[in-house]
Amino acid sequence: MFLIACPHCGPRSQAEFVYERAEEAVAYPDGTPQETLAALYTRANPRDFAWELWRHAYGCRGWIRMRRHRTTHEIAEIEAVGARL
């Protein structure tokens, strides 16, 4: 079980979070079918870090971006969604 440092709440157990999706798997409702299908089904899945979207569903309910390694599960960066706006 991961230890996730929620930008709002501090380090919490993974049990409080919901993995939503890889950031590149966001499919926009106005996208073309090709873009949508590429995002949903034909993404690469390298053994490397990737940005993901998580939600602190059983905590502050905030959305979180984190850069996590897909094999070691190391979390390199984490930030609140919207923090950069």
Added chain:
Amino acid sequence: MIDRDRGIAFTFDGRTYEGYPGDTLASALLAQGVHLMGRSFKYHRPRGVMAAGVEEPNALVGVGTGGRFEPNTRATDLFIYEGLKAVSQNRWPSLGLDIGAANSLIARFIPAGFYYKTFIGPPWLWKIYEHVIRQAAGLGAAPNAAEADAFEHRAAFCDVLVVGSGPAGLAAALAASEAGARVILAEQDIRLGGALLRDPATLDGLSALDWIAEAEARLKTLGARILTRTTAMGYYDHNQLTLIERRVEAGQTPGPGGLAQRLWRVRAGKVVIAAGASERPVLFSNNDRPGVMLAQAARSYRRRFGVLPGRRAIIATNNDDAYRTALDLAEAGAEIVAILDSRPLADSPICQAARAKFRAHLDARLVAALGSKRVNGATAVVAGRTISVEGDLIAVSGGFTPLVHLHMQAGGALDWNDAGGAFTPGAGRQGQISAGAAARREGLSEVLADGARAGGEAASALGFRSGTAREAPIAATAFDAPHHTLARFETAPGVNLKTAFVDTQNDVTAADIDLAWREGYRSVEHLKRYTTLGMATDQGKSSNILGLARLAAAEGRTVPEVGLTTFRPPFTPVTLGALAGEATGADMAPLRRTPLFSVHAALSPPWQPVGYWQRPRAYPRPGESLAAAGLREALCVRQSVGMTDISTLGKFEIVGPDAAAFLARICATPVAKLAVGRGRYTFMLREDGMVVDDGTLWRLDEHRYLLTSSTGGADRMPALLSYVRHILDPGLKVAFASVQERWGAVAVAGPGAAAVVRSLGLEPPAHMGLTRGSVDAGQVLVLAASYSGERAFEIYAPAHELTDLWRRLDTAITSEGGTTYGLEALELLRIEKGHIETGAEIDGRRTPGDLDLQRMLRGKGGYVGAPALARPALTDPQRLRFVGLEAVSGAPIPEGAMLLTKAAGRPHGHVTSAGLRLDGSGAGIALSLLKAGPERLGETLIAASPSRGRNVLVRVVSPVFHDPEGTRYRE
């Protein structure tokens, strides 16, 4: 270490024995001269004790009775208690006389891959084998009663978790604690000390036992948490480990409080793995006979448990450590018949000391153990010459395997030590630091220093002052030196490979490994599965390396080239109750109560679990069956009026100037033209174009909407709303909140529904309209929406006022000749009306087109799931599509039935919801998903339900059986 003042009575196979506090079942039985403790898995060979700890593969027993029965418990890892009842396994009729042992004679017929080969053979052959195998094979018996005891889970945090309390673990815990780190020390034994309990030593001027006691006291003073009888089972991500703390022994009744075991989830900063090393057996014929024992185990029994495991010992070794066993057993009065050292040269001080006293052979290797239920001698080759020796104990040491399980679970790498024939921990990936014998450190001083170093390193890595780190304890012990292991894995000439057991627990022999290799199993993963090597409850703790080395030798490769199988948790077997913890029975899941829960409960209705909710299925009258009650209630709704609690529906309020734009993302139906005070049916898609839920959307004000969803969807919908709000369209000026528990709701349905609403002083809105009003000064919202097909209203009131509203409605409905109704009637009504339901027709694999919702889709798109609908496969007319069925004979249609034609072939679809006509005929009808359904109206099919043993002839019809024009709910 054994308290001889007080005896403990226990039984083994019905016979009463006496042991003493501190004894394991194995040591107590050995003290009574019992060496035969079980029969083996496949061949029912007699087996005794091989080890003194958790790696024991042979001496497995069933312990306890009823709900406390635990099979496959290691006799070496079971501390006796008053009243302990243990039984041996895999024997019939008795341990001494086992008919299944005839299997030994036909062993050559059950080689590696036997099961796979019988599966490949003709099926009738397997049926014969199966009968025989189920009688003979298998470990232990499963408990036949529910778990009797309580288990709990607990979370904990620490800076440094130390696994193992041998010399390295204690030194590490002391060093980390002295530096100021919060330490948890976990020891799977009942007492601290590890190898210090086996070998005499003086530490810091104290005897080993006094030093352990002092260390324990010092750790407690420093605030460390010491958990004995606690095994580290698994090392998971981000330095989280699970520990199992046994509060009682297997089969034992817990004291007050009743806790049997506690599962700890520990999040640590650093983890010092001081788990020690496992001694390896040696391959020779009949190496599984009772009386063949690991050399260190023999020493443990002698010194810790005060039991001499044999009077005439043969020592077979490839290292110096087993010479300790020779010296130790001799000191206790045993005769050392011979030391058989496989190394060509052994001249360390301990070897010289032993050679002065005993007959020791170099380049000497065991060929066979003699004797059947107990060894009585051995043959060996010494420098090419065969010799024969007599003895009742063969103490073997094939080298040492560092316990790298936790290190590997934490993603660590391994190095290979060729002389030692051992994998040693390499680079770590998480916070793990291996120390002591687990890192292949040998010699007490070296082990203590390594432990102190690891503890100090762990603490300083976490920022604790390293300057004050404690010095390693000063040890004084005889022959404080490395073991000088020289691993030789190949068997001696003359060994019968069919009785040279690599994995004694699964009865895998050297011949089986060779056979698997000859049959082409080159990968270690295949070898493991084909031969079942290392797949027994001991997970190959003692056998894996022997098997790998044999495969490597056949391949002409090195052991690291052959590689290892994965080290999976748990380290030792775990009782399922410990994993469940408190989450059993009524505590398995939370209970959600609607505002009317106690009103319903007073009527003791049959409940239907819906997610975490409980909803009444019906309100049967005395003597009335559930089915009759459901039918009566449904008919009452059709004929007069009924009401039901719909508080569990998902309800979301959406507010803001961009609320309509936001909803246009969520809903696949038109949103923009919805007028204030009006509502409409809507549904939502997943991104792949499949319908996920449906509900109604109401415009309460210019910028305020109410969206309802199914009960199940109430938990999914917030994620979708939140996703659109924060990720897809973060710029929208909109806010949403779940008001599921803010509002309670009652549906009133039937021809008399409008009259009931009016009788409360409320104005009944037109169909899909809404009005506001008040009942007894409480504000209510009335929505006109129909699920049943009748004129119907959903009346929303604040949750805390719903009970009063329900009672007012109850009076009004009763005076109209109406009834309350439950889920059974709700289902009958909606099925007859042809309404789809989430979980039945909306099963996550249906497009809007499949469910006949195509014409409601918003043409311009822009909603979640719209782009994916362009996939050609989603518009294939041959997809499973929504239609109705009616039984040709009028009989009930079995729910879940397959839809077949008379021609052979795969099913054409299935029945999703089954009901019956409420028009007085009671004819069986159903909703279904059928290949090209709407194009097949009028076709006759077979609804086949093999599980119910029923086949019903059905006709494909429109799914709307009741009031297809929709005149009844419009009024």
